[in-house]
Amino acid sequence: MSTSLTNNRVNLPITPHIPLGFTTPAQLRTIADAAEKYNGVLKIVGNSITILNINKADGEKILTELGVKPESFIAKSVRPISTCPGKPHCPRALQDSTTLGLLLDRKLFGQDVPAKIRIGISGCPNCCAEVFVKDIGLFGTAFGYTVIIGGNTGRRAQIGQIAADKVPAENILPLIEKILEYYREQGQDKERIGQFAARIGWDSFIAAVIPEAYRK
Numbered sequence: 001m002s003t004s005l006t007n008n009r010v011n012l013p014i015t016p017h018i019p020l021g022f023t024t025p026a027q028l029r030t031i032a033d034a035a036e037k038y039n040g041v042l043k044i045v046g047n048s049i050t051i052l053n054i055n056k057a058d059g060e061k062i063l064t065e066l067g068v069k070p071e072s073f074i075a076k077s078v079r080p081i082s083t084c085p086g087k088p089h090c091p092r093a094l095q096d097s098t099t100l101g102l103l104l105d106r107k108l109f110g111q112d113v114p115a116k117i118r119i120g121i122s123g124c125p126n127c128c129a130e131v132f133v134k135d136i137g138l139f140g141t142a143f144g145y146t147v148i149i150g151g152n153t154g155r156r157a158q159i160g161q162i163a164a165d166k167v168p169a170e171n172i173l174p175l176i177e178k179i180l181e182y183y184r185e186q187g188q189d190k191e192r193i194g195q196f197a198a199r200i201g202w203d204s205f206i207a208a209v210i211p212e213a214y215r216k
Helices: 025-037 056-066 097-108 169-186 193-200 202-209
Strands: 012-014 041-045 048-054 119-122 136-141 144-149 161-167
Touching (some): 025 048, 025 056, 048 056, 097 119, 144 169, 161 169
Antiparallel strands (some): 012 048, 041 048
């Protein structure tokens, strides 16, 4: 259950987790039926659909009926993975951002970290998934993925820094797992990963988590 649902008397958002935003007509009908049944209001938010005006008890019923995990707006965790349309849907895609995104979402979504982590993947350098303002961003080239660290769109908005280049798709999950492990061990509570890297020094951060063969 989403941690934002804390009071039976308060109406707060319910967001069913829809990996990468890929859904089906049947799932959309089910979500619409649940919103109608419990007098909710539907809003498209990022890669998902949020049901507004729902109390805690009804929110728990909705998630059970839909058979999905919830997404949280406040949890210190790895948030849902964002991707561009990617292969085979976009002719510009140089890497299969969809397959990689689904893998990362399955393995990493919901993991605890010192502060929220947003991960975005674009299949080409056009960066339609806004990867330079994600905590961890990736964009595809003909030679693999370029990895960007430390972006965010929060109160202290900043552009991330390119930390690695030409990383094969099969090495992305181990690389991100290593980054997250180091961040958990050394990061401070509520410290975004870009703030963490700046505090300890970018050179030290990259030396600790990026294999030499991929460093920029």
